[in-house]
Amino acid sequence: MIARKPRYRVDLSELQAICEANYFRLSRLMPGMAVQDELRIRVDSGDGAPQTLTLRILERCRYTSTLQLVHERRHDWLAPPSMEVRLYHDAHMAEVVAAYNRRRFRGVYPYPNEQMLQPDEKYQLNSFLGEWLGYCQRYGQSDELVMFNP
Numbered sequence: 001m002i003a004r005k006p007r008y009r010v011d012l013s014e015l016q017a018i019c020e021a022n023y024f025r026l027s028r029l030m031p032g033m034a035v036q037d038e039l040r041i042r043v044d045s046g047d048g049a050p051q052t053l054t055l056r057i058l059e060r061c062r063y064t065s066t067l068q069l070v071h072e073r074r075h076d077w078l079a080p081p082s083m084e085v086r087l088y089h090d091a092h093m094a095e096v097v098a099a100y101n102r103r104r105f106r107g108v109y110p111y112p113n114e115q116m117l118q119p120d121e122k123y124q125l126n127s128f129l130g131e132w133l134g135y136c137q138r139y140g141q142s143d144e145l146v147m148f149n150p
Helices: 012-029 121-139
Strands: 038-044 050-060 064-072 082-088 093-099 140-142
Touching: 012 082, 012 093, 012 121, 038 121, 064 121, 082 121, 093 121, 121 140
Parallel strands: none
Antiparallel strands: 038 050, 038 140, 050 064, 064 082, 082 093
């Protein structure tokens, strides 16, 4: 008898912790988000090729904002990654709402599926965002003066 792998279950508290950390990272990278429309961060990848992460506000509302992150690195063979992130200012959370031409990710996907999404796709996207933002915090440089409010 073949043992079945247990079905993936969302750990909501862990996902919320990631979203809260991402909100904090975005707030640190772009503290003027309430009035600033765009921020460009240069990142040295070590291979000499210039890389830029652009943070662009797409929408501002009273309790939410939508931010687009685009990693601009010129390759003929690879499309640069980009995603849209919804920031919930009242809850202090940031969630990936669009990536690779898809919008609204479910908490759990059956596997296998036609789109070849992982069962924990939403979790993985938000974790990746955290890693990406953390890398920018450590190694990024902005052309603009960034003021932090302690």
